[in-house]
Amino acid sequence: MTLVVQVVTTALAFLGAVLGIINTRHAISQSRPNLRVRFLNNYAPPNFDLVGYSVEVTNLGTFALTVREVGLSMSPRWKRDLERMLLNEAIAGPIRPPVRLEPRQQVDFYIPSNFSGKTDKAITAAYVKTECGCYFTGVTPALETLAKKLRPI
Numbered sequence: 001m002t003l004v005v006q007v008v009t010t011a012l013a014f015l016g017a018v019l020g021i022i023n024t025r026h027a028i029s030q031s032r033p034n035l036r037v038r039f040l041n042n043y044a045p046p047n048f049d050l051v052g053y054s055v056e057v058t059n060l061g062t063f064a065l066t067v068r069e070v071g072l073s074m075s076p077r078w079k080r081d082l083e084r085m086l087l088n089e090a091i092a093g094p095i096r097p098p099v100r101l102e103p104r105q106q107v108d109f110y111i112p113s114n115f116s117g118k119t120d121k122a123i124t125a126a127y128v129k130t131e132c133g134c135y136f137t138g139v140t141p142a143l144e145t146l147a148k149k150l151r152p153i
Contacts, residue, residue, distance in 0.1 A: 035058065035065065035130070036136075038055070039053065039056075041145075053146065056109075057070070057107055058104075065131070066100045067098060070127075072143075076124060092112045095110075122147060125139050
């Protein structure tokens with residue numbers, strides 16, 4: 001009987017340790033800011049002509065964040081804040097940074113189709129910088145198409 005009690009006790013202790021690790025990891029991920037950044041093409045419905053681009057930002061975290069900057073990065077994704085093109089002034093429409101995003105809220109920052117952000121470096125990602133200094137990037141096929149169009153010769 002004592003062997004059975006020891007096995008059950010060991011199994012329950014192991015289960016408790018595993019659940020404690022999972023709970024700790026979940027708590028850490030919940031307290032971390034998390035934004036999804038997507039660069040998209042915008043098309044007009046009647047004949048589906050390209051009317052511009054947009055940077056879609058979604059707050060996937062559990063607390064509100066304020067978006068301070070929206071732009072395009074010319075640096076490798078693992079290097080932050082080296083070279084970037086700020087799009088705050090190129091954004092057409094009523095919404096311009098800074099914008100406060102509540103949890104699970106999404107906002108689109110529209111960029112006109114006549115945007116001609118010529119640069120001497122290749123565009124690598126769309127980025128968003130928050131008021132607290134966090135930096136989020138995103139790469140989509142639409143961004144890769146724009147990067148080829150604006151690619152330096």
